[in-house]
Amino acid sequence: MPKKKMKYDRAFKENAVKLSYEKSTIIEVADDLGIVPCLLTKWRQEYQKFGTGSFQGSGFPKVHPDNLSCFELEKKHKESELKFEILKNATPYLYQGNLIIYQFIKDNEKKYSITKMCTILEVGIGRYLRWKKYGMPKKQQYVTLLKKDITSIFYNFKKKCGKKQITKELHKRGYEIVEGQVSFYMKGLGLRSVAKRKFKITTDSNHNYYIAPNILNRNFKTDAPSKVWVSDITFIQTNIGFLYLTIIMDLFDRKIIGWSLGCRLFTATTTLPALEMAVKNRTVIEGLIFHSDRGVQYANKAFTKKLNSYQITSSMSRKGNSIDNAVSESFFNSLKRELIHRKSTLITQKLMKSEIFDFIENWYNKKRIHSALGYKTIEQFTAINNLKQE
Template sequence: MTKKNKKYDRIFKENAVKLSYDKSSLKEFAKELGILPCLLTRWRQEYQEFGAGSFHGSGYDRVHPEKKRIFELEKKSKESELRFEILRDASPYLYQGNLIIYQFIKTNEKKYSILKMCSILDVGYGRYHRWRKEGISEKQQKIALLKKDITSIFYNFKKHYGKKKIAKELHSLGYKIVDRRVSFYMKQLGLYRIPKRKYKVTTDSNHGYYTAPNILNREFKVTTPSKVWVSDITHIQITGSFIYLTIIMDLYDRKIIGWSLSSRLSTQKTTLAAWEMAISNRTVANGLIFHSDRGVQYANKAFTKKLDSNKCIRSMSRKGNSLDNAVSESFFNSLKRELIHRKSKLISQKKMKEEIFEFIENWYNKKRIHSTLNYKTIEEFNAINNL
């Protein structure tokens, strides 16, 4: 039978070391204690290095009391570095649910301590091991896949889409899910749509030009193209100054058919420039209603002459009533929420023009789904209606 090694407690070891310095023969003293001389030598070496920090057993840090403060600071620093490293590696998966986190822990078991990962990622150690042993149910797999698709849609559409539009995208993928459930999972995943911000009015209606009555009268639902075009101007802050965006939208499909970006509010650079683009993109129908606010850029002779030559019917919002041109206002809200207000710093006019072009021509007019078009893109809507 193999003889078990005898265990000696900390007090015994410490007393043995202290007494050994008063003995003339280390070998004789070890024999007197009933231990091997090499064992006593090892104890003396440890005590010489760690002092009162010696002999605490396995699982405890050995450190000299005089160096304890430095040791603790170094230990905390290493723990912080490890925590940062784990969070950095896990960051793409943090809001995708526990099942995705479990998979991350499993993949990194050889790199990090399981207990440490569970603690840092706020995952129950026992729950993880149950998952590791038993796997997940079919229902949990479906929920995990749904959450993954919700997250993918949310980021693919640049954090613009709320529960309704994400639900519509999920329907196109074959899911049967209501808005309320999408909202529940978005909150679980920490996905929040970029909030709206207010912006200043740029309309200057203090002029002596004729202002047309509100012919449109908030009838924003249009059944044929080029029946009603609406227009508006907004300001955008850039590095060192402001620029002005003028848009013309066809209410039929909500497409921005004309737009202009300028550093001045002159008619030539705003409304006339946007008009020229609009008529190059879409034919002006007889009796087209052109609706805008009462700003001088729309009321002056140069622009009204252009409308009259194309036999358009002029319509203007009532004074101080932005809801009369709500569709244009809604577009600017989307533009500023989805593009402008996401910027952490101001950018140059050249860069802003590039980004607005990308937003209008490649995003808004092509890829963005619109609730007024029954959650279809403009291109899908026009394809169905053969425009």
């Protein structure tokens, strides 16, 4: 039967070392204490190196008391470096739900301590070990996938969508969820759409030109293309002055069918080129109504003559009543919230023109979902209604 290995406490080892310096030989002391001389030699070497910091036992650092402060500082420094390294490697997974974080921990178990990763990533070690053994509960899998889809939708729409749009998009993906739940998860994920800002009115209605009656009368829904076009002008500040954007929208599908961007508020650089583009992009049919505010760019003879040449009927908002042209105002709200106001500094006119083109032609007219179209893109709405793209 093998001999049982003896264990000695710290006090015994310290006394044995001190006694060894009082006796003539190590062998003599070892015989008196009933231990082998080589063990006493080992204890003496440790005591010479670490002093009263010796014989702390497993799990405790061996360090001389005089060096304890430096040791603690080095330990904290190493822990900080390790924490930074783990966080740096885990950053891409932090907001994708527990399932992704658990997988990261599992993939890095050989590199880092499980306890350390769970502590730094604020994951319960018990929950992680249960997931590792049994997998994730169905409810938790559902929530994880839901959060992932909410985040995906938010960033696919360039942070420009709120809870209503995300809820509608989730419904298309098969989720049964209400706006309040989406709002709750968005807050938890730190997702916040760009806030709206007010902008100045550019309408100059102090003129003697003819003012058309308000034929549209806030009837912002039509059942076919080219029944009502609405138009408005806004200003956009750049690093060397202002640009003036004129848009023409077909109320049927909310598509921007004509637009113009220039440095001057002249009719020749605003409403006329926008109208020419609209006529080129969409067929004018009999009875078409063109609605705008009372601005001089819409009321002057040059523009009204051009409308008459296409047999388009003019309609204008009532004085000082921007709600009469609410759809155009809404477009400019979206433009400034989703593009202009997101910039921390003013950019050049050339770059702004390029970004406005991309926003209208590639984003708004193709990829952006519209509440007025049942939370569909213009292209989806066109396909559903079996209309030819114009």
